Structure formats: C-alpha cells, structure tokens
Amino acid sequence: MLGLYDTGSFEINEAYREIRTNISLNTDIKTIVFTSAEMDEGKTTTVCSIAKCFSDLENHKILLIDCDFMKKSVARTLKIDNIKGIADATIDDIYIEECIKKVDGFDVLTCGMSPSNSSVLLESKKFRDIIEKLKDKYDYIFIDSPPLGRLNDAAILARYSDGTIIVNASEYIDQQMAKVTRDKLEKVNANVIGVVLNKFKSDDHKYYKYYGYYEEERKKKSFFKRRKRRKRR
Numbered sequence: 001m002l003g004l005y006d007t008g009s010f011e012i013n014e015a016y017r018e019i020r021t022n023i024s025l026n027t028d029i030k031t032i033v034f035t036s037a038e039m040d041e042g043k044t045t046t047v048c049s050i051a052k053c054f055s056d057l058e059n060h061k062i063l064l065i066d067c068d069f070m071k072k073s074v075a076r077t078l079k080i081d082n083i084k085g086i087a088d089a090t091i092d093d094i095y096i097e098e099c100i101k102k103v104d105g106f107d108v109l110t111c112g113m114s115p116s117n118s119s120v121l122l123e124s125k126k127f128r129d130i131i132e133k134l135k136d137k138y139d140y141i142f143i144d145s146p147p148l149g150r151l152n153d154a155a156i157l158a159r160y161s162d163g164t165i166i167v168n169a170s171e172y173i174d175q176q177m178a179k180v181t182r183d184k185l186e187k188v189n190a191n192v193i194g195v196v197l198n199k200f201k202s203d204d205h206k207y208y209k210y211y212g213y214y215e216e217e218r219k220k221k222s223f224f225k226r227r228k229r230r231k232r233r
C-alpha cells in the first residue's frame with residue numbers, strides 16, 4: 001500500500017524508524033509539515049511512510065492531511081478516494097468527521113474539492129480552527145504540502161505547525177531553489193526540525209556483506225580450533 005515502506009527493506013524501514021525516534025524526542029512537536037524545494041523529491045512517499053511508521057506505535061492516534069491541492073497525491077498513494085476532504089470541510093462547512101478516512105492504522109484527510117486559491121484557504125480562520133480542533137484529537141498530525149520553490153503554501157502551513165521537515169532528493173540539490181526554500185521558511189519563523197535525504201543511493205548489500213565477512217571469520221576460527229584439537233590428540 002505504501003510504496004517504499006512496504007518494500008520489506010530492512011534499511012529503509014530502519015531509516016523511517018530512526019526519523020520517528022528523532023521526532024518523538026521532542027514531546028512538544030505534534031504537527032509537522034513536510035515540504036521540499038522542488039517537485040518529485042519524495043514528500044508524499046515520505047509523509048505516508050512516516051504516518052504508517054508512527055501508527056505502528058501502540059496507543060498513538062495519527063492523522064495525515066493532504067494540503068497539496070495541485071497534486072492531491074496522498075489519495076493515489078494510499079489507494080483511497082478523494083471524495084470529501086479538508087477543502088470540503090473548510091469551504092462547504094462539512095463536518096470534519098465525515099471527511100476523515102481510515103487506512104491501515106491511521107486516519108487521513110485527503111484534499112477533497114479543489115479550492116480556487118489554495119493559499120486563501122490555508123490562511124482562512126476556518127482552516128486554522130479545524131487544525132486546532134484536530135490537534136486535541138490526535139497525538140501526531142502530518143501534513144503533505146507542495147514544493148516551496150513553486151508555491152508559498154508550505155510556508156503558511158509551517159506557521160501553524162510545530163515543526164517542518166524538508167525532504168531533499170539527494171541526487172540533486174539546486175542551490176538557488178535551496179536558498180528560496182530557506183528564505184521562505186525563515187521569513188515565517190518556521191521551526192525546521194530536520195531534513196530527510198531521500199533517493200539516497202546506498203550500498204544495499206552492506207548488511208549482508210558484513211554478515212558474510214563475519215561468517216567467513218567464524219568458519220576460519222572454528223576450522224583452526226578443530227585442527228588444534230586434532231593435533232593435541
């Protein structure tokens with residue numbers, strides 16, 4: 001269901017668990033917006049995987065909100081419908097409870113209808129009131145958002161959130177875009193709590209190589225021990 005999270009890769013799952021641990025260390029942080037400088041850096045994949053990873057903790061109520069009204073990718077990634085979402089609750093006064101969907105272990109608010117202007121929606125008192133109300137009901141709220149290099153929406157969200165995480169596809173870093181992102185977040189005094197280096201090319205077999213080396217050493221040692229024993233006899 002969740003793409004990367006479900007690959008069964010020990011290293012990927014461990015990386016998400018490490019992010020979870022780092023976030024949990026600061027108990028004041030409950031609402032986190034995920035953004036990036038550019039498109040396609042892996043925000044949606046990361047935020048869905050982090051929501052799933054947190055939902056594995058016992059007694060944790062997790063909500064994932066899709067506030068990327070251009071892409072609306074959370075519904076597609078989680079294979080759920082996008083009928084009634086956060087925009088419907090904000091614009092059409094639909095009860096928020098009617099818009100919340102349940103997936104594997106956590107709750108989701110998809111985008112829903114398309115607002116004519118997403119930043120106006122995000123700046124509205126109604127939207128902020130909804131977020132405040134939801135904060136009382138959930139242990140963590142994770143928010144997907146559009147890239148800051150294109151829209152200012154993530155900076156608006158960063159103002160009401162306790163923390164902001166920048167997802168950076170490590171295969172490329174455009175210095176100009178990185179500066180735009182930093183400036184926009186600084187302007188709103190965003191609390192940037194971390195950067196996720198995504199699409200990072202690692203040596204997938206490291207763990208197995210190490211294990212292999214260890215096995216070789218163990219075999220060698222037991223061979224010499226056996227030989228010594230034979231000589232003593």
Ligand SMILES: Nc1ncnc2c1ncn2[C@@H]1O[C@H](COP(=O)(O)OP(=O)(O)OP(=O)(O)O)[C@@H](O)[C@H]1O
Pocket residue numbers: 003004036038039040041042043044045046068071073146147198199200
């Ligand atoms: N770590 C990764 N390794 C390989 N592929 C990845 C990784 N993270 C994301 N992808 C893939 O990259 C593409 C973009 O990912 P995703 O939709 O999560 O990015 P995004 O930043 O949310 O994009 P957008 O700005 O369009 O909303 C998807 O096809 C996704 O499956």
Ligand SMILES: [Mg+2]
Pocket residue numbers: 043044045068071073144
């Ligand atoms: Mg996305």
